[in-house]
Amino acid sequence: MSFTMEQFRLAGKVAIVTGAGGRGNSIGRAYALGLANAGAAVVVADINEQGAGAVAAEINAAGGTAIGVRVDITDPASATAMVDAATTAFGGVDILVNNAALMAELGMLHVADVSLQEWNRILNVNLTGALICAQAVIPSMRARGGGRIVNQTSGGAFPATSIYGIGKLALVGLTTTLAKQLGKEGINVNAIAPGNVTSDAGRMLVPEESPFIKFLEMTVASRPRGSPEELVGALLLLCSDAGAWITGQVIHIDGGWVIRP
Numbered sequence: 001m002s003f004t005m006e007q008f009r010l011a012g013k014v015a016i017v018t019g020a021g022g023r024g025n026s027i028g029r030a031y032a033l034g035l036a037n038a039g040a041a042v043v044v045a046d047i048n049e050q051g052a053g054a055v056a057a058e059i060n061a062a063g064g065t066a067i068g069v070r071v072d073i074t075d076p077a078s079a080t081a082m083v084d085a086a087t088t089a090f091g092g093v094d095i096l097v098n099n100a101a102l103m104a105e106l107g108m109l110h111v112a113d114v115s116l117q118e119w120n121r122i123l124n125v126n127l128t129g130a131l132i133c134a135q136a137v138i139p140s141m142r143a144r145g146g147g148r149i150v151n152q153t154s155g156g157a158f159p160a161t162s163i164y165g166i167g168k169l170a171l172v173g174l175t176t177t178l179a180k181q182l183g184k185e186g187i188n189v190n191a192i193a194p195g196n197v198t199s200d201a202g203r204m205l206v207p208e209e210s211p212f213i214k215f216l217e218m219t220v221a222s223r224p225r226g227s228p229e230e231l232v233g234a235l236l237l238l239c240s241d242a243g244a245w246i247t248g249q250v251i252h253i254d255g256g257w258v259i260r261p
């Protein structure tokens with residue numbers, strides 16, 4: 001069968017995006033809007049219930065289909081309730097985007113003296129939360145004959161030089177392991193590793209006048225900062241029939257910050 005642009009369409013598909021309702025200009029919001037634009041019914045999930053509702057309302061006002069759901073991804077019962085809400089509203093789940101994480105709110109913690117409590121709190125959200133959400137959606141994907149999971153890692157994992165980076169690097173391991181173990185069931189699992197993104201959280205973490213921006217300007221192959229919307233094309237490839245044979249991969253979207261063979 002020859003390729004057509006229709007293979008990027010997600011009509012009839014149901015997608016959950018975690019972390020899509022927190023800050024105003026977030027990557028999760030761009031993902032949710034992009035999936036809805038491609039035709040998917042979207043569950044906008046966030047620990048911030050009001051924010052999730054606002055992004056869902058934005059999608060519905062633009063002619064898309066969405067619901068907002070409060071979820072705490074560290075709580076299996078809450079993740080199950082999120083999937084139940086998706087099933088009640090739209091019949092099941094085809095796509096999970098594990099995007100929720102702690103990032104801008106994390107200070108520069110030193111591994112040498114971080115408390116185990118703080119270590120566990122960060123990894124619970126940034127790593128275990130993705131596992132919990134994957135475990136919650138997999139039964140529905142199996143029942144529907146397949147699905148797509150996209151984990152949001154980070155250029156900050158290549159190499160990992162922070163606790164945040166450790167969690168994001170471990171998320172790559174979760175991605176490749178799930179890909180290997182679920183591939184024969186038609187469930188593709190990939191990761192997106194953005195560079196420095198101008199979401200509200202990204203700007204909070206790295207202000208425009210930060211010396212880090214100067215460093216990136218010298219080291220990144222092309223533009224050192226991108227917008228949340230510039231990540232959406234790759235997400236649609238990974239979630240649609242156009243990317244049906246792609247699994248176990250990390251796609252770097254960073255202007256050539258992490259250049260790998």
Ligand SMILES: NC(=O)c1ccc[n+]([C@@H]2O[C@H](COP(=O)([O-])OP(=O)(O)OC[C@H]3O[C@@H](n4cnc5c(N)ncnc54)[C@H](O)[C@@H]3O)[C@@H](O)[C@H]2O)c1
Nearest residue numbers: 019022023026027047072073099100101154197199201202
């Ligand atoms: N902005 C960047 O430069 C950048 C770069 C690389 C990777 N990332 C990753 O992209 C993703 C989104 O980043 P962003 O810049 O939009 O940040 P953001 O802070 O706006 O988004 C994170 C979201 O996760 C939610 N969240 C936190 N804990 C949660 C929990 N327990 N349960 C449910 N939701 C929870 C927050 O409420 C927030 O809405 C994150 O995974 C981040 O690590 C961001």
